[in-house]
Amino acid sequence: MFINSFIGSFMLDSKFRIQNSMDIKKILQNTLLPPLDAELLLSRTLKKPREYLFIHPEKKLTKNQIVKFNNFSKRRVKGEPIAYLFGKKEFYGLEFLVNKNVLIPRPETELLVEAALREIMNKESGIKNIVDVGTGSGNIIISIIKNIPRRIREKINFSATDISEKALHVAKKNAKKHKIDEYIKFIKSDLLEFASQRKLKGNVIIVANLPYVSKNSYQKHKDNLKYEPKTALISEKNGLEYYVRLIRKIGKIRKSGRSGQVLAFFEISPEQKKGISEIIGQALPPAKIRFFKDLSGKTRVVKIDK
Ligand SMILES: C[S@@+](CC[C@H](N)C(=O)[O-])C[C@H]1O[C@@H](n2cnc3c(N)ncnc32)[C@H](O)[C@@H]1O
Structure with a gap:
């Protein structure tokens, strides 16, 4: 897969991870995932519809949400289909x-x-x-x-x-x-x-x-x-x-x-x-x-x- 070939493990382990201080807008700007993937993973993490991300760009994630989003992202970057990540x-x-x-x-x-x-x-x-x-x-x-x-x-x-x-x-x-x-x-x-x-x-x-x-x-x-x-x-x-x-x-x-x-x-x-x-x-x-x-x-x- 395309993303697999350009995101090396170094990126995944350091730069790729979302930090505590980031709000929704910053996460979407910084993620190396394709935009649609990032939005889907984020809305799933927050248990909110996708529109929420654009209505509340200033919202910061809790520690648990950050762990969850990073975990989703890591699996997605490796190529796991979104359907398996979400189970549906x-x-x-x-x-x-x-x-x-x-x-x-x-x-x-x-x-x-x-x-x-x-x-x-x-x-x-x-x-x-x-x-x-x-x-x-x-x-x-x-x-x-x-x-x-x-x-x-x-x-x-x-x-x-x-x-x-x-x-x-x-x-x-x-x-x-x-x-x-x-x-x-x-x-x-x-x-x-x-x-x-x-x-x-x-x-x-x-x-x-x-x-x-x-x-x-x-x-x-x-x-x-x-x-x-x-x-x-x-x-x-x-x-x-x-x-x-x-x-x-x-x-x-x-x-x-x-x-x-x-x-x-x-x-x-x-x-x-x-x-x-x-x-x-x-x-x-x-x-x-x-x-x-x-x-x-x-x-x-x-x-x-x-
Ligand atoms: C291409 S998948 C299709 C699954 C589903 N019908 C769909 O359309 O998404 C093929 C399915 O056939 C099953 N299968 C493979 N060999 C089989 C066999 N000899 N007899 C019955 N089912 C088999 C697989 O376990 C798998 O669930």
């Missing part, structure tokens, strides 16, 4: 608890939620099961449920899986926080393996934002990603290993003589468009594929419809 992140207009065991929800994943919601609202009564595979903080499934009217919600079974017990713990806490924990079955499972025992009846929607960062790409972006769990990010086979396995499993579910449709929405990286099309073409012929682009025109979501 906003996604789809909702606040989610996060810690080092879960990926920090990304704005681009909102496109997946939007696409799935459109499908659910179109099919109103037809969908019996919605499964979020690799739920992490639970951001996708919780955002979906919170945006479905109660009368439709009541008719659907929602499940969320993750291979990580610790991630499921965070997801459960988020479901409680948003008062929808009664709707979701959280299942520790390798992808959709649980579906071998518990049959998914009727029309099913599968949503997944599985690890899709290739090893090469991870090496390139390591500085930005090093605080997040590798198990939430890296995937073999150019980032597509998990999707290959999940698509094969969907194929098996469909061949098991069940009635009803299986639709899937996956988040991918733009350069995986061709690769994922080929995999779907081989494993699920003759599936219909549709891609969704984000606001910057990049392909982010694939919908599989059979």
Whole structure:
């Protein structure tokens, strides 16, 4: 990260630390953090909104507040994401608890939620099961449920899986926080393996934002990603290993003589468009594929419809 490269440990240990006598204005002038970061850390330290900093520039921090701010700053300068410092992140207009065991929800994943919601609202009564595979903080499934009217919600079974017990713990806490924990079955499972025992009846929607960062790409972006769990990010086979396995499993579910449709929405990286099309073409012929682009025109979501 840029700031890492120019703030050496000497600066951090001496000049960087905020001294007792400093007021808000002086802190903001003296900090080596980018201005927005400094403002966010300071307002969090003071438990006040950001505007407070500009209305009360003369306010001096207490000793405890200075210790807290210096601690936040030190962690931030080393590259720790603000979401981990604060233990929360906003996604789809909702606040989610996060810690080092879960990926920090990304704005681009909102496109997946939007696409799935459109499908659910179109099919109103037809969908019996919605499964979020690799739920992490639970951001996708919780955002979906919170945006479905109660009368439709009541008719659907929602499940969320993750291979990580610790991630499921965070997801459960988020479901409680948003008062929808009664709707979701959280299942520790390798992808959709649980579906071998518990049959998914009727029309099913599968949503997944599985690890899709290739090893090469991870090496390139390591500085930005090093605080997040590798198990939430890296995937073999150019980032597509998990999707290959999940698509094969969907194929098996469909061949098991069940009635009803299986639709899937996956988040991918733009350069995986061709690769994922080929995999779907081989494993699920003759599936219909549709891609969704984000606001910057990049392909982010694939919908599989059979
Ligand atoms: C990219 S993160 C996405 C988290 C969250 N859904 C989101 O959109 O922010 C991928 C998640 O998949 C989980 N995961 C990795 N391998 C898995 C597997 N084999 N089966 C189920 N979940 C897995 C990780 O633990 C992680 O929580």
